[in-house]
Amino acid sequence: MVFRKKEVREILLIVQARVGSTRLPRKVLLDLCGKSVIQRVLERIKNSVLVDKFILAMPDTPENDILSNFAKTNDFYLFRGNENDVLDRFYQATRDLCNNQQDELIIIRVCADNPFVDSYEIDRLIGFFLKGDYDYAFNHIPALDNMYPDGLGAEILKFSVLKYIWEKADRLVQKEHVTKYIWDNMKEFRIGVLKAPPSIAYPEIKLDVDTEEDFKWLEKLYRKLIKRNGEVNFSGAEIVACAQNIS
Secondary structure, eight states: OOOOOOSSOOEEEEEEOOSOOSSSTTGGGSEETTEEHHHHHHHHHTTOSSOSEEEEEEESSGGGGGGHHHHHHTTOEEEEEOSSOHHHHHHHHHHHHHTTOGGGOEEEEEETTOTTOOHHHHHHHHHHHHHHTOSEEEOSSOOTTOOOOBTSOOEEEEHHHHHHHHHHOOSHHHHHSTTHHHHHTGGGSOEEEOOOOGGGOOTTOBOSOSSHHHHHHHHHHHHHHHHHHOSSOOOHHHHHHHHTTOO
16 A cells, blocks of 8 residues: 555544553553563654654643653653543543644544554554545454454544544543444444455454563564564564464
């Protein structure tokens, strides 16, 4: 796929991050072969050629102050908001940084616990989304038979859709997860299902950090990739091929 810079619409990429985590506390700060998990994420997504602004949206609590340094060192805009209402934090970050231009915005969501997120797959998702004029599309999880690994991609939606779900969401779980309302009410939206290319079509592979076991496995994977290729921006295909040989 050839990526061309889109016209008119501004594209924002928001990384939501926090220090607190129930299953694995401070997971975004864990050292993954010389750099923290969140640093790996921020460095990899900066290779996108289609994103206009990169934002780190973090809670406004003191324990999360440490995360602000990652925004500064990576030239990300910083927004601090509600820790538990992640949907509101996401929405307010967009409003705060884009003034009155929101209606034309396209917004991408990336999780801070996806250290193998692939900028090429982010750009591929953007191209797919704009060409299809969808309300929402994704390639961050294996769902709707898209054949994607868990943790290589992102989610993308129009600002008008974000505003709609921000107004409609009334359940706690729909506020704790940005796009949960969409998944609960799929018939209300035009959802794009981007299929994984054959080289990465392995939905059984999990590349995000939820537990200590996840982290140890991803650490082995990162070490092997560095040993093979050096400290470079590994492609999705390289990651998946290597992951198939990690026990």
